[in-house]
Amino acid sequence: MYNHVVYSLAKSGSNGLTLDIANENPQCTMLHSYFSKRWHINDDWNRLTVNYHKKDDYQPPTNNMLNLDYNENIKLTKIRDQQTAIKLDSLKQFSKNNNFVLFCSVSYIDLHILHFFQNDPRTKIYLIERNIGDVFISLYINTYIQWNITRPVDSVQRPKKVFEKNSITIEKFFFDDFTTRYKKYIKFRDRINFAKVIQYEDYKFKNSDYLHEWNNRKLDYIQNKKEVVEFLMQLVKAINVIDF
């Protein structure tokens, strides 16, 4: 019996891979998005519930914090770290008597989480990778253009976002956010011993909803294409030069 953990950058098919692994391992409890925001922690560690609980909703780690002053930012970071620690502790307790499948996003993984996973002989970690241009564009569209449909929201009241062809300009903050996220992804990826590395483009998802072929025409929506391509080239090159 093993625990199964999926690690990825973002928009790399981690939901689909996690679901497939869960279906292949019915003895495991699927703790979907455990470290992000969906799971409510009970006092009884053996009954981690699957229901969304607003009070457990975490503050997104970056964007909402951009407009805060330094002290506010530190305070929020502390709260988030505490929440992550509580969740990690509950997972440790839970795993004493249960096996689980989950994905651990780049935004929430830290050394404590990594240490727990890597030192648990019952845990297998998988990496799913996807074309970085696809990830970048999909992440931007998903986060800032198309409403995040994985989060339960009131469909009537949710904000309407406009997505017209050739109307998007990727703003500077997103380059910075992505750089932070990518550096963190690389930092942890290089410390993890993976049971398997999977290419999104080669993997056959059991649920076809998760397979989206590299639609490079998505770039057509972006006004500052050259800037995006240049940024990604320089980012990958800079990280490669520094870390490899």
Place this chain on the structure above:
Amino acid sequence: MEQIDISFDLTSTDYSAELGFSVTLDEKTIIDILHVDKETPVTLKIEADDGDHELKFTMKNKTANHTTVDENGQVVKDAYLNISNFYLKNIKLGDIFLEHCKYHHDFNGSQDPVVVPFYGDIGCNGTIVFLFRSPAYYWILETIPYRKSNYV
């Protein structure tokens, strides 16, 4: 149809040697230089249909006289060309350019033809074939080496 700006620096280790150089796109000659006699910044504007394309760089007219060998057979002086700072649509490709080039030559007629990786220097008469696809931005995004080699 996409308009693509291409630029690179063409240099020689010996400008007195009459090394020739040409560029073709899909077999159509774009530039033909009889003698690379000075550092030559090359700028091209090409029109490319969607799909695969071959950009070929050919060095010609190198002779045995352009290479000086000592009594031990070691090359002490040689004339060769170099391509550097390759830009596609104003984006410097760096290693992506080299990785998508193949160097076809036959050691100036002294050996069987070979196809080898290209590292920037053109030491033998022959052709470097650079393969790319239009639209160029999409091709670059698909080509960025985002994976660590030991995971491939």
